[in-house]
Amino acid sequence: MMKTLLKQFIKSGIMLFLCFYMTGAYAQRIAVTGKVTDEQGITLPGVGVKLEGTTTHTTVTDGNGNYSFTNLPADSYSLSFTYIGFAKTMQQLTVRDGENSVINVSLKEESNTLNEVVVVGYGTQKKVNLTGSISTVNAEDIENRPVTSSSQALQGVQGLYVNQAGGQPGRDNATIRVRGIGTLNNNNPLVLVDGIEYALSDVNPNDIETISVLKDAASAAIYGNRAANGVVLVTTKSGKQGRSKIDYNTYIGSQQVTYLPNLITNSVQYMELKNKALANESRLPEYSQTAIDEFKTGADASIYPNTNWFDHVYKDALIQQHNLRLSGGSEKNTYSLSMGYLDQDGVLIGSDAKKYSLRLNIKSSLTEKLSVGANLSGFYNDFNEGVDGTDRLTHMILRALPIHSAYLPDGRYGSTFLVTPGHNVFRNPIAIATEGDNNTKSQNYLANVFLEYKLPFDIRYKINGAINKDDALASRFVPDVFVYNPKTGVQQSRVAFLNPRSAQRINTSSTDLTFFNTLNWEDTLAEKHNITALVGFSREAFNDSDFIAYREGFASNDLTEIDAGSINPRVSGTSTRSTLMSYFGRLNYVLNNRYLFEANLRYDGSSRFAKDNRWGFFPSVSAGWRMSEEPFMQNIKWLDNLKLRASWGQLGNQQIGLFRYVNTINLGQDYSFGKDIASGAAVLASNDPNITWETTTISNLGIDADIFAGKLNFTGDVFIKRTDDILRAVRLPSQVGSLNGPIQNIGSVENRGYELGLSYRDQINKFKYNVGFSLTKIRNEVVELNRQTIFNGRFITQEGSPIEAYYIYEAEGIFQSLEEVKNHAFQTNNTAPGDIKYKDVDGNNIINGDDRQIRGGTIPEYTYSMNFGFNYSGFDIGGFFQGVQNIDTYPAEHPAFPFYNGAGATKTWLTNSWTPENMSAGLPRVTTSVGTPNYSNSTFWLKDASYLRLKNLQLGYTFPKEWINRAKIDQVRVFVNAQNLLTFSKMKDFDPEKDITKGTYYEYPSTKMFTAGLNFTF
């Protein structure tokens, strides 16, 4: 009520002023002044104010929201106010001599999306004029979420599947897939930061202004040769015209492991069950009754431990982040300087990371026509992990037994006095996690400079050059550390790291050069033909090299430099180079703001193909119809915007190894003669000179609607993404020299699916809320494969099935009697009651390879997300759920299987394994996992990795501006946040958001994160 009154008041005030000033006529210089506020009447500093008459003047509002133009000639002026997050407001006024004007305005917060601008390839476009399928993420969407890498910011984007496996500091183990898996090769989307190819993991999430994901061919075709897997365009924050601003964001919090297998940690239980497993295989017990009794009665916990290794190696870990950003600008120059610091301790001991980032974006208009700018960024990542790497360390943690002592009382590393076959060498995981050194320091700089020049006829020329330099030095020192028999105190053995005492340095370096220039022209003819045209040329060169040095023969653990070693030196190194060259163009035509047309084409050359197959042509066309703009729809009041879209286009993929079009003879096939090394060279792979681009054709139909004054937004797309001429190494029978098969253009894969997005936002008095839901369904199918079948371990790729489907036995249950074993198809000599029964698919009475079936897949059929936000008088709550459905993983080895190669077992085997007394048990009879055929690849061990997870939940409070403005602070917000707080999944032993195709649990665990933070804007 108050607001409306105020608005009315201001409006009438302006009217009054206008009337007043229009009547005066004195030949005097005049002034225009005023105050800018928001709708609540809070003053807005830094608002850009532009006064256009015969001459143009610009200024920004001061700290109290005031602006003034003085010494103006009498004229008719148009006054405009622009401020981020607010709708642009215009005022017309005619000022007569001597009449000073006071024009106060209140700016409306921008709530509707009609004027939203979206970053597209080589430019921007109004969202309403888009004909392609693009998802966007804005800074507000990711602000305050404790994202440690930018790929996490993409979670929840429609049409995108982001799998964040593990929470290892310093490594970004995310997999990003746009609309499924289109190829048998690299499926990673192309990531461009401010137009330059760049690793998403090296972008500070706080520097991101927007992310656009180009999903269909119409949007992505402008990036032709590398766009088949989708394109992710990241735009970093730049300075805005206006008063200088300082943003400071920080959070601090704690990380916890989400899931760990429930291992038997009681030594007696473990030993008895192991003996029982061996007895089930008619084998001798490994632990004597004496040993078991000793453990039962032994009081000394360092000799007779019940070690829960997870307690020793996993812990809650601290994380903190600080970001400082200074930005601002005048009419001619804008700048943004940001610095970031992330300090993340790992939940696994011995792992941590420190990331430092620096970014400077500047832009300057040198003349009316010429502007130049540069985006410079530096990134430094310094992280530590266990000396043998994380996979082996997590493997050894899972392998360690409860009977192993962590330490002797005097602090030396423990082992056990018992002997466990298959586990004769105890690799104390604490030692592997913390002893020695395994440090990686990577540094990256990106220098991206550009120049824009306005040519005649409003043609804009832009030239852009960038160098992206990445260097990493991985330093490792493997020490000599020993484990001791806890009973005798005698040294048992050296902790068997992957290497003897040694030092290694691996230097990898890459230099990517990008150069592109574009000509851009836009005009509106006869007020109804809006035409935009773009042509461009680009070239890129990618240079990679590495260098490895290694030595053994160290006298102690103290000196860790290579020079301190004396024997067995080893050196290696190489470099590679690849190049791309492209011509591209785009034409947009909008008729009457209603009919939208767009065409793209790109002509691309790649050094990865032979001369005659090098160039590819990638066209796309698309059209849109803004139905809501039609006169016949104007009277539908509740419909603000309704648009139909259709697009078709082709994209390329060239992500294969270098020089696969020519037969190469590879070095490194060396042999030693009497300890002298002699170089050898041999052909390792058969190659096909005729290979060329993989081509992805995407057809897309979409609809966008904004209803009820922008409160309800709906967007829907259906698509068919077909990839033809898939490049794939064809497998050859070994008799052809055991060569790796040639890469050939062999087949076609189709991803059909739809995406739906629905969001609603409204306000009830002071209570603002929004909810959103998005769903993507994808069906992946290999439609043609030259009638070949590609086998790959327990995976199969063949016509009519998804890529890399599981090809395994179907478990039909558990044999209950000897009779049943005999009557069933023959499995193995040692099959017994309690073993898993496999289905004899071909009915030939023997279980063999022909009985395998396609069961389950590695690509989720459904990915969905839901977000919500509530805001009441400064308080806000926001959250985001993510889920995937119909996806499977196949964890093997320990602890998925019991007693795998001398390892332990999970607790469920104590109670839930088959025995003649417990015939309804869920698990087969307990054996070691080499003892029976129960561990053949079968549906029994296939795990449904579907999940729904509350990815993020946040509660924040923004201090009222009235309070803080007195302290010259623009905004203060405090928040608490939880990440991965809740997870609903059938998987119990490990986080379902894991590396899906990895056949084990040997990976860094995922984490829950609880943080509290603060945002300041000065």
Added chain:
Amino acid sequence: MLTSTKNMKKILYVILIGIIMTGCSDELLELQPNDRFTEDTFWKTQEHVQLGINACYQTLRQPGLYGGGVPLILLESVSPNSYNYTNSLGVRAITESNHNPSTAGIISNLWSSCYAGIGRTNTLLDRIEPIPMDAALKERIKGEAKFLRALFYFTLVNNYGGVPLILNEPNVAAHSLLPRNTKTQVITQVLKDLAEASAGTVLPLTYTAGNIGRATRGAALSLKTRVLLYNENWQEAATTAKQVMALNTYSLFANYRNLFLPDNENNNEVVFDVQFKSPEFRHNFDIILQRFNTAAPVQNLVDDYYMSDGLPITSSPLYDPLNPYKNRDPRFYQTIGYVGGKFNGQVVTASTFPQTGYTFKKFTVYEDDVVKQLVEDNQSDINFILIRYPDVLLMYAEAQNEFSGPDASVYNAVNLVRDRAGIPALSAGLSKEQIRQQIRHERRIEFAGEALYYYDVKRWKIADKVLTGPVLNSRRQTIGTRLFDPSRDYLWPIPIIEIEDNPNLEQNPGYK
């Protein structure tokens, strides 16, 4: 005004440079690799030929052949001599007759590694002729390639029977769908290759530093002997073995244990070995034998060691069941680690070698009375001997005995081996059958732990007897049971992946 004209010029320059840089030349995309040869640049010079032949030897180190712990884990533990607890590389499945075409590990690796070697030797032999180079060297390298090709085909035949016989550079179109040839066809080719390699002075008798380990004439003749022997061509086998003996290149190393130590690599007894070198090319022998104990000698082998008087434990008065390790064939102490004995400077206890109580000492770096730091995973580099001179002697004895009966030369050959071992000579006047049994026994003991016995028991057709029944540990407890199906297990199955990729390959009988 002046400034803006100047600026304009600058801008024009920039644009001009931009346009020049964009020169639409394809040359940017024309790259040559700098880390590998291409077909256009290789097989031109003598150096290329040398690179090519070295790569042929490299395949010996591939996983199915002699890389990693394979020869010990596999070939010994599928024989009655030792036992594999963990099913490393699918080995235990074979001993339990549970293996099938899908069994991962050795059955598929061996096939593919042999064909890698065959592909490389074929390429070299196809390409070498027109290359201008030293003529003698060219002949030698051809001889080496033929020796290796014969070795790879022979290895295939021994495990799978007849295999596709391919003698030209790998060609996808021509070779992918070739069916199996008969065993005879392959063996004929193997013998032809070995005949050519051992002819005249194609291969030298010995090499000097930098080349030690390459195939010699003696190696070619010895391998030929083995091929003939395995195929029961007794007469020719005896003749060929005699040729080796007549070379006067080889002699027996004085100490049986020490001939397997790193210090004595490439000694006069070694006819052909696979060479390793730290830190580049290493294997797992030490950790497998000393700690993993995954190729654990079994009681049956231990019982087969004679007493020091040259008599078996069943008939020798020296045998004391309560003190069974006393007064045995000296090779027992030099080959087997046993409870109460010493190994790596320490007395072996019941828990030292948990699988059977025993381990093989051969091919470890550990000596009985010296304490060495334990060698870890993939840190060993001792050469693995494929053929040593006593094998030639015993092959001669066996062939000659089979062909013409127990003549003096037969006794001579066997006694040379027994004499070096330190046990009494064979008693005179044995029958052909008795000699046959003595030779078989001698082979088992002399080469225990050297991956030969599996093939011996298969060619003697006694596998179905000796490869079934309980596996005993040193306390004579049953720790496992061997099974051998004589209707199929004399051959391994063709790996399923090979049939998937080439349906023309016919599976061996009994495997489904």
